Amino acid sequence: MIKNIIFDFGDVFINLDKQATYRELAKLGLHEVDESMLEQYYAYETGKITTEAFVGHFHKTYGFSKEDLVRAWNAILLDFPKHRLQFLKELSAGAEYRLFLLSNTNELHIDWIKNDWGMELYEEFKSCFEQFYLSHEIHFRKPNSDIYQFVLEENNLLAEETFFIDDTLENTEAAEQLGIRSWNIDPEKEDVVNLAEKLGI
Template sequence: MIKNIIFDFGDIFINLDKEATYKEMAKLGVTEISEDMVAVYHQYEKGLISTDEFISFYDEKFPNIKREELVFAWNAILLDFPKKRLEFLKELSESKKYRLFLLSNTNDLHISWIQGNWGMELYNEFKGYFEQFYLSHEINFRKPDTEIYEFVLTENNLKAEETLFVDDLEINTIAAQELGIKTWNLIPGEEDVVELFTKNKL
């Protein structure tokens, strides 16, 4: 019996255009994603380097790119937040049937954009529907590393077999399954989180 639900953020609640950042970076002349860029990105997503350090890395690597151009390109992935998903989450939270958690690979630039775009009132309302709101850059773990799932389970005394994890990336749901967590690998564009009960028979 499912008692706990852990939700991802991007393409679960807020829509994403996963190719947008690559396209915007290409316009700035960055057409190859090197290993050191991926490594720095992962460090940033884990909160192991600051936003200034992250941007400085690109300043040194691509001195012709302005800071504001990089920030715009970086945040281009972020789209809209459909109202129906907020209403669904509110009803789910108010039902008190499940313990709700958010677990997202999110960096400081992205969450700052979301707070500015949504406004803090909406952001805090959204955040308030979860018992815990885990962002990778704040807890120093990222999916699909095993440690991040173990952290959430341990911190909240959750049993894996009583927990459902909803994420749009199969690599993340597979990692959770290996710990015994039930999963829904939601396919953006074909499925929506508001279909949680029809898709998963909770």
């Protein structure tokens, strides 16, 4: 019996254009992502380096202006359909499940969301969850198994009673290896508001 639901953020609640940052970086003259860039990205996403250090690295290494880098970095973020917020609020109010958010994200993206949505909407969204886990704050990232174990242990959850929704296959596969049921949602064809169908209720 499912008692706990863990949601990803991007392409589950907020829509993303995952190629947008690459397109914007290409306009700035950067056409390939190398290993050192990925290392910086993972370090930033797990809170091991600050926003200042992250932006400064790209500015120094590739010659981008800091403003252009931030704009390109945030280009991935799109809209938050309000019907998803209504769905989440109703699910939370029903108190049938313990709700958690677990997102690979970073300070620049969260700051953009707070500014774009406004703090009132952001806090309304956040308050629907018992815990709101962002990778740069907890220093873990998906699909590493330790992030799932952290959430389970921190909240005394049983894997077999937990359902996880994420748009990235390697993330749901990693959760399933720990015994967590999952839904690898296809954002082009599926919507989180249809969760009841996946839960079989």
